[in-house]
Amino acid sequence: MAGIEEVARLAGVSTATVSRALSGNAHVSPATRLKVEAAALELDYVVSSNASSLASGRTRNIGVVVPFLNRWFFSSVLEGAQQSLLRHGYDLTLYNLSGDGDERHSVFEHFLLRQRVDAVIAISLELTESEVTRLHALRKPLVGVGGPIPGVRTLTVDDTAVARLATEHLIGLGHTRIAHIGGTLEFDLDFHLPTNRRLGYEHALTDAGVEIDPSLFAPADFTIKGGYHAAKQLLGVPHNRPTAIFAASDEMAMGSLLAARDLGLVVPRDVSIVGIDDHDLSDFFGLTTVAQFPRGQGEKAAEMLMEELAPSPLAELPATTPLPFELKVRSSTARPPA
Amino acid sequence: MAGIEEVARLAGVSTATVSRALSGNAHVSPATRLKVEAAALELDYVVSSNASSLASGRTRNIGVVVPFLNRWFFSSVLEGAQQSLLRHGYDLTLYNLSGDGDERHSVFEHFLLRQRVDAVIAISLELTESEVTRLHALRKPLVGVGGPIPGVRTLTVDDTAVARLATEHLIGLGHTRIAHIGGTLEFDLDFHLPTNRRLGYEHALTDAGVEIDPSLFAPADFTIKGGYHAAKQLLGVPHNRPTAIFAASDEMAMGSLLAARDLGLVVPRDVSIVGIDDHDLSDFFGLTTVAQFPRGQGEKAAEMLMEELAPSPLAELPATTPLPFELKVRSSTARPPA
DNA sequence: CTGAAAGCGCTAACAC
DNA sequence: GTGTTAGCGCTTTCAG
Secondary structure: OOOHHHHHHHHOOOHHHHHHHHHOOOOOOHHHHHHHHHHHHHHOOOOOHHHHHHHHOOOOEEEEEEOOOOOHHHHHHHHHHHHHHHHOOOEEEEEEOOOOHHHHHHHHHHOOOOOOOOEEEEEOOOOOHHHHHHHHHOOOOEEEEOOOOOOOEEEEOOHHHHHHHHHHHHHHOOOOOEEEEEEOHHHHOOOOHHHHHHHHHHHHHHHOOOOOOHHHEEEEOOOHHHHHHHHHHHHOOOOOOOOEEEEOOHHHHHHHHHHHHHOOOOOOOOOEEEEEEOOOOHHHHOOEEEEOOHHHHHHHHHHHHHHHHOOOOOOOOOOEEEOOOEEEOOOOOOOOOO | OOOHHHHHHHHOOOHHHHHHHHHOOOOOOHHHHHHHHHHHHHHOOOOOHHHHHHHHOOOOEEEEEEOOOOOHHHHHHHHHHHHHHHHOOOEEEEEEOOOOHHHHHHHHHHOOOOOOOOEEEEEOOOOOHHHHHHHHHOOOOEEEEOOOOOOOEEEEOOHHHHHHHHHHHHHHOOOOOEEEEEEOHHHHOOOOHHHHHHHHHHHHHHHOOOOOOHHHEEEEOOOHHHHHHHHHHHHOOOOOOOOEEEEOOHHHHHHHHHHHHHOOOOOOOOOEEEEEEOOOOHHHHOOEEEEEOHHHHHHHHHHHHHHHHOOOOOOOOOOEEEOOEEEEOOOOOOOOOO
């Protein structure tokens, strides 16, 4: 537990110089810098982040708030953010709001206000106006991932366009009876993702001159299990069965795959299935999907924060950055049966 | 950003009293405590964790180190730990070592030494002796989850017993040709989990008087995909096919389920399958498994740390706490075909 | 480019 | 029970 003073003594300089040399925040002659670095190394010196934060006002720590941990999308974003932050010398403190509203309140009251963090990343969370206001009042940069938050810079794919792309792929193959497994209303609270995806689906259909059939929609909960049951419902009808399913997430698409199989249908011969995500397992299942890149989203969110926290005040960045997505055609889609 | 001084002024007491009243670390008369609390509330006062840490030496922050984020086991442990820590007013800073060894080194050099954390939880990571030594030298409590670390208190299920239980379930049903999908050697580096599970399997067999057939073992990588390929290998043989598979993880067991299906086999009529974990999806797949409870493991790890950090120095606790596990029989196992 | 010194906002003896 | 005060270990003006 060597302190800065000992390093200063060993290097024969003042503590101020040690601080400058080690943080790189000011000009120090190469010679002294070397001396200081050598001394620090020899003494195993590492700055105390608390003392440093207290004195400088910067914590080099970013708060990340997520609603779930054990879901592919969230953990991927988190992974990306973590890695990127680490590279920048930042720590990541994690707040999981999977619990009740109480937990959420306490997180906002406690950690944001304890000034433990320099900024926060909110993943797929619709923050309330008061939460956003509070953060702004504390001058904490905030970036959202996974859906637009009013007044906040946000990274999000264009859900409507993604859904349209998936649906158009099916239409392009010749399908017209295309079912859609979307989210239940409760999932619409944050960001209206289900609604947007459904809209993209409907737009694509309409543009292609296909009438929208409400009986071809089934809601589910974004899980494999939910997708399975929804698909059984959709595919179990005796006649005029849909020839394709567009699921609003890969997990639901996988559930559909399994449901089709259990019904004795062969994919893609009897029914085509397409999802959204490019989940880890999608390749294994041969699932055609529209990839979004959550790792990249996490990384980008971190980078944005780094820029915002950097001394050089950049030009105002756009409030919402569109994210890339890409159709990945695999073996779960084909022309409809003749 | 009201400071303690303003609160003290508003409440008509000294800063020391405010500190005491708010932290509960000393006796304050109920009357003044109330006054202080009211003042703090009115001013939206929250302690600066940095100042507090610097002065007290406690950070109220726990570091959690994980090798993966997007795997069921790890995210579940993490979730449990997070929730438990939050309840205790602790923050959790996350370090994901999924990158290269460089990252690992930097994590150990940086965060542990930056004294950002009071203690650390290592999930399924075999720490090197020097890493452990370093932590001990810094007097940072350390608890491991998922495998024994020499010289460190660890939470872990008895892998041998778990595997034995799963295997005995199969034996009890009348199976004798029981295959095992275990881990590849690389997964054995940390904690020898694959080896232990294989041993449990072999012991159970031996005890039952069944000879161990090396051709009935197939290694995989703990994923669904890996399990799928391993199972195809095992089940694809023309004759004397195994009547049961014991997979060392539920994900591999699910892969086996899918493989069996693709081979035209009906589970459990033609082949029984059992896994370990009780993964989120296991219920959906009707998979018989031996549940371990990772959320609980995370919670318990947090609790242990809280005790260790508490002022009252408890009696020395056992170095390794055995964890509960439980056979969950579902529909993937049955008597072997006659 | 470098040093001296004044805090950063709190906690913990130590008095009373 | 409560006030006084000396730091915790750094960073950052301000001089030089």
